[in-house]
Amino acid sequence: MVSTTSQERFAERARARRHLARRQLLLTAGGVLGAGGLAWLLLLSPVLALDPQKVEVTGAGTVVAVDQVLAVVAERAGTPLPRLDTVGLRDAVLDVPGVREARVVREWPDGLAVQLVSREPVAAVPEPDGGGVVLLDEQGVQVGRADAPPEGLPTVDVPVGDERTLTAVLRVLEQLPPDLLAQVGSVAARTQDTVTMQLRDGPQVDWGSADETPLKIAVLQALRAAPQAAGASVLDVSAPRLPITR
Incomplete structure (x- = not known):
């Protein structure tokens, strides 16, 4: 025969289990509702x-x-x-x-x-029909056209369809520091090894190929600063270790 005290303990334990079960159910339901609300906030809400x-x-x-x-x-x-x-x-x-x-x-x-x-333009290439110029970025991609070369942008004269020569010219222009690039009025090349630049203040610069461009830049800047080169019409840095002025 079960004592009254044992019955009370059993009843108390049963109530505790029911309370725990209800609490777990509420927590689970709250978690589901919270996750749903968060998902709505992140994925559907106009917020x-x-x-x-x-x-x-x-x-x-x-x-x-x-x-x-x-x-x-x-x-x-x-x-x-x-x-x-x-x-x-x-x-x-x-x-x-x-x-x-x-x-x-x-x-x-x-x-x-x-x-x-x-894609900023670095060169203006005259159109074959003479109707205007095509603006190219440093990779040779057309980024626009204009009726005349924009101020400060050098014109480029290369054989029509000669991609290798055009690429050589653009490689040179890409590496020029901004202050030097701004002084370049035009660039011409018959082959990839005969790049020639005309500076806006007069001197022609025989550049040669796009090889050793950083060294050629340093040599050109030194020549332009040297009193002995004052008045020269041509600055030849195609062989940068043996530059020539004339």
Whole structure:
């Protein structure tokens, strides 16, 4: 026969198990509701939805049309940032004319930073029909055209269709420091080894090939600073260890 004290202990234990079970059920339900709420906040809520007015574009340079970049981003308006495919958006931005590189960074809670590297023109190549000039970047990619060479941009004269010679010229221009590049009025080459530059202040520079360009730059700067080279019409640095002035 079970004593009254034992019955009370059994009843108390049963109540404790029921209380623990209810507590575990409530905790589980709360966890499910919390996870669901968090998922809604991150994936569906307008709180984190992309706002086109909070998109910052940097690095557009002189070529890229910022409104075209913003138009690409605007197609994703309203998409919660956690669901936004930044890789796909970057690829779409790369299709905008003049964009060389792009990086898309989420700016919480509802913005984006689009960081660009633009294809800046380094040379103007006259069109075969004489109607204007084609603007090329340092990789030889066309980034625009103009009726006349823009101020400060050198014109390039190479044989039509000679990609190797054009590449050699662009390699030289790419490596010139900005202050020297600004002084170059025109560049001509019949072959990849006969690059010649005409400086805006007069002297012609026979450069030769694109090889040893850093050394040639140093030699040219030394020649231009030397009193003995004052008044020279030609500065030949094609063999930089044996430069010639005449």
